Amino acid sequence: MSPAHQLPLFSASGAGTDPVVAAPASSPSPPAAASRTPPRRDEVLDKAQGLAAQLSRVLGATVRLAVTDNRSTMVSFRRNPSGLQLRLHHMFLDAPPHVVEALADYAGRGRRKAGAVLDGYIRERDGHIRRVRTRDERLQPLGRCFDLRELYARVNAAHFGGAVQASIGWARTPARRRRRTIRLGVYEHASREIRIHPALDDPRVPAWFVEFVVFHEMLHQLFPSPAGAGRRQHHPRAFRERERTFPLYEAALAWEKENLPWLLRARLP
Numbered sequence: 329m330s331p332a333h334q335l336p337l338f339s340a341s342g343a344g345t346d347p348v349v350a351a352p353a354s355s356p357s358p359p360a361a362a363s364r365t366p367p368r369r370d371e372v373l374d375k376a377q378g379l380a381a382q383l384s385r386v387l388g389a390t391v392r393l394a395v396t397d398n399r400s401t402m403v404s405f406r407r408n409p410s411g412l413q414l415r416l417h418h419m420f421l422d423a424p425p426h427v428v429e430a431l432a433d434y435a436g437r438g439r440r441k442a443g444a445v446l447d448g449y450i451r452e453r454d455g456h457i458r459r460v461r462t463r464d465e466r467l468q469p470l471g472r473c474f475d476l477r478e479l480y481a482r483v484n485a486a487h488f489g490g491a492v493q494a495s496i497g498w499a500r501t502p503a504r505r506r507r508r509t510i511r512l513g514v515y516e517h518a519s520r521e522i523r524i525h526p527a528l529d530d531p532r533v534p535a536w537f538v539e540f541v542v543f544h545e546m547l548h549q550l551f552p553s554p555a556g557a558g559r560r561q562h563h564p565r566a567f568r569e570r571e572r573t574f575p576l577y578e579a580a581l582a583w584e585k586e587n588l589p590w591l592l593r594a595r596l597p
């Protein structure tokens with residue numbers, strides 16, 4: 329989890345006057361950080377000012393708005409004699425007019441019913457954010473001990489003439505104490521992705537064994553399971569024959585059998 333970061337506070341006073349942007353209340357960020365990503369930050373600040381001004385106009389009161397990245401509290405506010413203090417998740421910077429109106433009702437006028445509109449907006453946008461995030465989660469091939477991309481490239485060149493087209497990374501597995509079986513690798517046809525079990529990212533595991541697992545998963549691209557094979561990945565005869573051409577095939581099977589007990593118990597990062 330990344331720490332929530334907060335943008336400086338902005339004040340906008342309503343009651344017929346133009347919104348006034350106060351000096352940032354929090355300590356300003358160093359210029360270097362600001363210049364690294366100027367457009368995005370500027371855009372966010374512009375939108376925050378705009379939203380604060382809009383709410384201020386609607387409510388006829390001073391609105392101090394803080395924009396956060398904190399997903400645990402999407403909307404929080406405090407009303408006091410000097411105006412409305414509002415903390416919002418940045419998703420609200422793109423809110424359509426009826427949601428802005430609901431924000432004003434909910435936080436500024438104490439109309440709790442307006443909360444339903446905000447909930448709906450959060451639900452709608454939350455799904456969107458999650459989808460974007462999933463796409464951004466690239467496969468991570470670099471482990472503590474092995475760079476899977478390197479092993480993959482070596483296996484592809486040595487055994488497939490570079491013909492296999494897949495991406496590869498370490499699998500993320502839920503932390504489960506006791507495992508009775510372990511899937512050392514998985515190949516997903518739809519995305520052409522190979523995922524290798526993180527228990528293998530261990531100094532006790534020889535690189536050639538990881539290469540064997542990668543080799544096995546690459547074979548799945550060449551020998552897809554026949555239709556109707558169900559959820560379990562099937563290994564056709566041709567697959568098995570080709571698998572045996574791996575130079576250390578026998579050694580790999582023996583190594584797996586011998587080391588399975590601690591692989592099953594391996595504590596994962």
Ligand SMILES: [Zn+2]
Pocket residue numbers: 544545548561563
């Ligand atoms: Zn398999």
